[in-house]
Amino acid sequence: MSAVVAQAPPGVNAGAISIREVGKSYGEGKGRVVALERCSFEIAPGEFRVIVGPSGCGKTTLLGAIAGFHPITEGEIRLDGELLCGPGVPQARPGGDRVVVFQHSTLFPWMTVLDNVTYGPVVQGRMTRDEARERARDQLAAAGLVGYEDLYPGELSSGVARRVEIVRALVNEPRVLLLDEPFRGMDSITKSVMQQGLLELYDRSRVTVFFITHDIEEAVFLGSRVSVMSTRPGRVQATIDVDIPRPREVGVLTSPCFRELVGQVSELVRDEARRAFEAGERELA
Amino acid sequence: MNAKARRTIVRRGILGVLAWLAFWEVGSQLGEWIGVAVPFLDKVPPPHAVVGDLAELIGEAGYWNSWALSLQRVLWGFAFAIAIGVPLALLIVTIRTFRGLFFPIFETLRPIPPLAWVPLAIIFWPTQELSITFVTFLGAFFPIVLNIVDGAAQIDRRLVLISRTLGLGRVGTFARVLLPSTLPAMVTGAAVGMGITWEVVVAAELISGGGNTSGDGGLGFLVWNSYQGGDLPRIVVGMISLGVAGYLSSTMVRALGARLMPWRRAA
Secondary structure, rough: OOOOOOOOOOOOOOOEEEEEEEEEOOOHHHHOOOEEEEEEEEEEEOOOOEEEOOOOOOOOOOOOOHOOOOOOOHHHHOOHHHHHHOOOOOOOOOOOOEEEOOOOOOOOOOOOOOHHHHHHHHOOOOHHHHHHHHHHHHHHOOOOOOOOOOHHHEEEEEOHHHHHHHHHHHOOOOOOOEEEEOOOOHHHHHHHHHHHHHHHHHHHHOOOOEEEEOOHHHHHOOOOEEEEEEOOOOEEEEEEEEEOOOOOHHHHHHHHHHHHHHHHHHHHHHHHHHHHHHHHHHHHO | OOOHHHHHHHHHHHHHHHHHHHHHHHHHHHOOOOOHOOOOHOOOOOOOHHHHHHHHOOHHHHHHHHHHHHHHHHHHHHHHHHHHHHHHHHHHOOHHHHHHHHHHHHHHHOOOHHHHHHHHHHHHHOHHHHHHHHHHHHHHHHHHHHHHHHHHHHHOOHHHHHHHHOOHHHHHHHHHHHHHHHHHHHHHHHHHHHHHHHHHHHHHHHOOOOOOOOOOOHHHHHHHHHHHHHHHHHHHHHHHHHHHHHHHHHHHHHOOOOHHHHHHHHO
């Protein structure tokens, strides 16, 4: 199996994300909700950053702001030094350099797997249809997806659909892959296969990954660094380095070092969840 | 669907029709036989009387001419409803200002029964055929537009976001995401609209002066004319003809839709 994903030239356009003092609020007056407040952190090029935090802490809001799905109200986000959104440019322009994979499939139901995967490069005019198809076949093969090319998404299992979606994202050679709880709701066996598959794709491409999850073991298993976000205001509370060498195999899951890190992250998340819960109760009282 | 499943469906369909015919025959005659009448059905001529009239009509060129005439009016009305309704619906869906300006008018015109349009239809158009076609057009137009507008509201917003992320502009996203997303609603609207053109053809053909024989002048006219002539079995023949025509043409619209949406067959 050859490394079909092009290596990004180091240094330039390598997918460094810089989030500075980002704020996002919805509504006005009494109904105003602050989703993010003075949220700052940096993601290094090629880093696999996992964001964990209680529900409603603004993880998805932050991801959407990077992708350009909605505007931010304060601060700025940069990609490799270029301003994505910030003062004067409230909303980033969506683009193929920051591709999102959601929890539920967003494959186009009316296109075959192959057409879905080649869609990006072809409409961007980066490749001819034939080039894109050849490349897509290689990438699908590398992800263990042979024989699915001419099926429609409605015919795929959720695991296969998700893998196709990740391949579709990678074919665009994004600088950042934005993953919003992509494996949520999968059974544990499928999930473990998916995680392993994602790690293989990551090890080959070394694309910067922004990965949101609720699953702490998943966070530590996948991430180079794990950031714990707090609720209201949504910001990064702590970031933990995961010094487990890559490539990582499932054996890692039982190592003392892994358990130790999981315990550490769990504690931080638990504190945040409790605080969020109490804050919620205060609001209701 | 495999051949076996198809055969089962056909068998059940035939069985259903036969059962209904038996029920109808017995129901309409029960009063005569035992003196206990079945409400409504006792006023309808029994199937064997209708079949007699049908056999008579089938022999008349005028009956087949009615089929041809009605079909022609329905198809033209339907074609115009698609040609005008689809672009209009897409405008309503994509341009908020347009929706604001136009949708209230649309919703006011929609509940007006096609029968109420008949006088205006006569005044509007120079020929009788055009007037009739206009009324059938109205029947198909509203469900087509409404289905697309409702269908577009159900579109998965994330598909639009992903398309923009993958590098498509607004126009491209419209063509490659919005259109295929609304296609199922278009097909449903077309199938419903096609059925309604047959529903309104009776009202539309009131405009028609009829042909040389009682069967001539369209299937809708056949019903109306038979009513005025007091020929009950013939009314029923006309009604059944309209029903069969509507069923067949809606089925064809759906079959065409299925061809346009291969991914739906897959799911």
